[in-house]
C-alpha cells in the first residue's frame with residue numbers, strides 16, 4: 037500500500053519577503069523550506085505516521101543507533117521550475133530504486149518506490165513557492181533514513197525514521213561551470229569490493245572527508261579515489277561520478293561495482309549517442325588517464341552528479357605534480373552534454389526518454 041503524506045501546515049511559514057531573499061541567492065545546502073515529509077518504521081508494524089509536517093529538529097535519544105553505528109542512507113534529487121511556472125522532478129523513480137538498494141545494503145527497511153515518490157511530491161507541492169525560477173537554480177531534495185531505535189547492540193535497528201527535506205540551491209561549486217581541480221588521493225580509498233561503495237550511505241561520505249580536506253589544502257575542489265585493492269583503477273570522486281572524453285569521441289566512465297550508480301551518470305550514458313559520442317563503461321586506470329591527458333588521447337574530463345550537474349575538470353593534482361586536461365578550459369563536449377541535460381530538466385529540450393515527472 038502506498039503511504040499518503042497529508043500536509044500539516046506550518047504554523048509560521050516564512051514570509052514572502054523572507055523566501056524571496058533566500059531565493060535571490062540560495063547557495064547550496066544552507067537554506068531549507070517550511071516543511072518536511074516524514075514516516076516511521078518499526079519491525080512490529082512496518083511503515084506508519086507518514087505526513088508532511090513543519091520543518092524542524094528531531095528529538096533524538098543519545099542512544100539512538102544511528103549516532104553510534106551510522107546506519108543511515110540518503111538520496112539527492114532536484115525539482116525544476118519550467119518557464120510556464122510548472123514544477124518537475126527528474127527521474128524520481130531512479131532515486132527511489134537506488135534508495136531501496138542502499139536500504140538493503142545498510143540493513144534498513146525498504147520504502148516502496150511509490151511511497152518514496154509520493155513523499156517527495158507531497159513535500160514539493162507543499163513548498164512549491166520555494167522552487168526557484170530562472171538560471172540554473174532548483175529545489176534540492178534530500179530524502180534520508182536512519183536508525184532511530186534506542187539500543188546499543190549491534191544489529192539492524194527495529195525503529196527507523198524516514199524524512200525528506202528541501203533546500204533551494206544554486207551551484208554546488210562556487211565557480212559554477214568554471215573548471216575545478218581534482219586531487220588524486222594516494223593514502224585513502226573510498227570503497228572495497230563487498231563494502232558499501234555502491235550504497236548512498238553517510239558513512240561513505242564521512243570516510244571521504246579527510247581526503248577531501250587534503251584536496252582542499254592543495255587547492256582542489258574534489259578528491260579522486262582509486263580502487264582499494266590495486267590502487268590503480270579510477271573509482272569516483274568524493275561526492276560524484278567522473279567521465280573522460282577521448283580524442284576518438286568515446287565517453288568513458290568507470291564500470292559499476294564499488295561506485296555509486298549515479299542518476300546523472302546514467303542519463304549521460306543515454307544522452308551520449310545523441311551528441312555523437314560512444315558511451316563506454318569499463319575499468320579506467322589512473323595511469324591511462326594521466327598518459328591520455330599528456331598525449332591528447334583524453335581531451336576532456338568532467339564530474340557529474342545531481343548536485344554538481346556536469347562540472348568540467350581542468351587539472352589533476354597529486355604529490356608528483358599537476359597534469360592539465362587539454363588547455364584547462366571547459367571542453368566543447370562537456371558543455372554540450374551539460375546544456376542538453378539542463379535543457380531537458382528545465383523543459384527546453386524534448387524529453388524523449390520520459391525522464392521528467394510533473395508535480
Ligand code: COI
Nearest residue numbers: 112113275341342343344
Ligand atoms: C548529490 O549529487 O546529490 C549528492 O548527493 C552529492 C553530495 C555530495 C551533495
